[in-house]
Amino acid sequence: MMSGGSRRVADGCSGRLSRMSRKRTTAVTRSLAVWLAGRIGQEAYAALAERLAWDVSEPGGRPPTLMLYEPEPSITIGRAGSRIDVDLTDDDLRSRQLAIRFVGRGGGAILHGPGQVGIALFARLEDLGLHRHDVGGYLDRLESALEGAVREVRCGTARDSKVSGIFGRTGLLAAVGVAIRRGVVWHGGFLNVERNPLPTHRVRAAPLAAAPAMRTMSSIEADVQRRVRLQDVRSALVHHVVDAFGFSQPHIQSGLPVTISPARPPEPVSRVG
Secondary structure (H helix, E strand, O other), rough: OOOOHOOOEOOOOOOOOOOOOOOOOOOOOOOEEEEEEEOOOOHHHHHHHHHHHOOOOOOOOOOEEEEEEEEEEEEEEEEOOOHHHHHOHHHHHHHHOOOEEEEOOOEEEEEEEEEEEEEEEEEEEHHEEEOOHHHHHHHHHHHHHHHHHHHHHHOOOEEEOEEEEEEEOOOOEEEEEEEEEEOOOEEEEEEEEEOOOOOOEEOOOOOOOOOOOOOOEEEEEHHOOOOOOOHHHHHHHHHHHHHHHHHOOEEEEEEEEEEEEEOOOOOOOOEEE
16 A cells, blocks of 8 residues: 555554654653644634744743644645645635645645644643754654554554655545744644545645555545544544653643734744654
């Protein structure tokens, strides 16, 4: 199923996460604030992300913050993607009421819609037990957390060092796209849980390095051929993020972490992931 034999889909009930046992650089002493948000539009999310990235940037500021939310139907294109990855005409987009937004994160083109969980983690790398410039270590742990959450609902997964994301038997299940600014990581990834009625097969989320059949996003439900509850996946995501980064106790709340106000002018963002 995967090119070059570099991937193997593992049974979700067996084996341990391949990299979760890696020793942490430093001990994590800060708590993790978890916010279970509802549906958020792209403009509102952009303003909220700017505010959170600013708030966590200073020592003693906001603690590492994880937000799980449902993106409103739209298409975002990260720094590794382009308009040609969206096989939909302008008329197609208008008829489906889908807007395209270019965003300052890594990763490619992502179709957002019902049944998708947005995973946004905002933190200084030092507060995650990592060196200030250890972006690779951060991405490794983030993907391990995503993989663990998918396996917890008994869905087989695979990873590849050449392509970011979590793959299943039917395609890309979780896409990763993060950014870093002044040692602060933000954004995160998107996990498709339920079957999406929108044309996911016409948006290429994974880069050319992935096998052709794996370039578009599928869903956990398509892989396991049964219903999967969003709340179960959200709970699994919190558990595995806490485990991957070594937090002792999450503080879970509902709603938005800050009141959304007009965003600050965006600063240059490095492409990672």
